Amino acid sequence: MSEKSLTAISIKNLENSYTNGNIPNKVLKGINLEIQPGQIIGYIGPNGAGKSTTVKILCGLLSDFDGDINILGYDLRTQSLEIKKRIGYIPENAALYDTLTPREYLQFVGELHAMDAEDINLKIEKLLDLFEMKAHADERLNSFSKGMRQKILIISGLIHNPDIIFMDEPLSGLDANSVIIIKEILTQLAREGKTIFYSSHIMDVVEKISDRIILIDDGRIIADGSFEDLNAKAHSGSLENIFTELTGTSGHSEKAEEIINVFEN
Numbered sequence: 399m400s401e402k403s404l405t406a407i408s409i410k411n412l413e414n415s416y417t418n419g420n421i422p423n424k425v426l427k428g429i430n431l432e433i434q435p436g437q438i439i440g441y442i443g444p445n446g447a448g449k450s451t452t453v454k455i456l457c458g459l460l461s462d463f464d465g466d467i468n469i470l471g472y473d474l475r476t477q478s479l480e481i482k483k484r485i486g487y488i489p490e491n492a493a494l495y496d497t498l499t500p501r502e503y504l505q506f507v508g509e510l511h512a513m514d515a516e517d518i519n520l521k522i523e524k525l526l527d528l529f530e531m532k533a534h535a536d537e538r539l540n541s542f543s544k545g546m547r548q549k550i551l552i553i554s555g556l557i558h559n560p561d562i563i564f565m566d567e568p569l570s571g572l573d574a575n576s577v578i579i580i581k582e583i584l585t586q587l588a589r590e591g592k593t594i595f596y597s598s599h600i601m602d603v604v605e606k607i608s609d610r611i612i613l614i615d616d617g618r619i620i621a622d623g624s625f626e627d628l629n630a631k632a633h634s635g636s637l638e639n640i641f642t643e644l645t646g647t648s649g650h651s652e653k654a655e656e657i658i659n660v661f662e663n
């Protein structure tokens with residue numbers, strides 16, 4: 399991690415709007431966060447709360463925002479290239495180059511990160527093997543299942559050994575063994591001082607791996623603390639219950655009944 403800063407991610411008054419037609423839709427309404435290295439952050443919230451938008455801004459994929467963001471001591475607006483060298487981004491879905499094989503795609507990603515060719519090839523071989531993808535190394539990506547594609551996305555987000563790893567629903571499509579391995583990888587990387595910013599709807603995984611859980615709703619942070627802190631605040635027992643209590647969604651069985659009634663009548 400950069401010697402320039404002790405703070406991994408600093409976000410001050412982050413605001414963002416999308417414009418649909420001429421009408422601005424304010425999505426982030428003043429996010430303030432200081433995240434220290436070595437933390438696993440679980441970033442959660444209801445659909446449309448602004449999680450993916452936050453992650454895309456932090457990864458430099460959306461540049462139209464208000465507020466100040468500093469990552470590893472670098473200003474996101476003026477030094478985004480320095481930041482991009484030091485972060486990894488694992489989205490839920492991404493356009494992989496379907497005509498390439500995983501080996502070719504990962505070589506391409508390694509080259510983008512200016513990695514040494516020998517180092518790239520060595521890592522590709524080892525990682526494909528460890529993710530049980532070696533047998534598919536030379537098949538085209540367009541023949542891959544969702545989980546197989548997700549494994550390639552995970553490898554490509556980690557291959558350059560980033561200091562901060564941003565993940566947006568990264569376990570989507572993975573089988574149970576792979577989920578356990580990824581959880582273990584994240585815990586071990588955090589122990590080495592890497593920072594993990596993890597956005598997901600899978601509450602039991604977030605509950606288990608996160609040192610700190612940040613709950614956003616309608617573009618604002620409504621809870622921030624360890625699972626124990628949040629649990630003490632909401633007295634709910636599980637993160638799923640805390641989530642529903644704090645985001646004001648309740649009466650699930652009544653809602654399910656109403657939905658079935660609409661289908662059946």
Ligand SMILES: Nc1ncnc2c1ncn2[C@@H]1O[C@H](COP(=O)(O)OP(=O)(O)OP(=O)(O)O)[C@@H](O)[C@H]1O
Binds near residue numbers: 425451
């Ligand atoms: N490209 C876009 N153009 C216009 N509006 C957008 C765009 N992307 C997202 N939005 C809007 O911004 C809001 C936040 O979306 P975002 O994808 O950040 O939410 P999220 O918390 O990640 O949701 P989910 O849990 O459903 O993935 C939503 O109202 C969404 O409609």
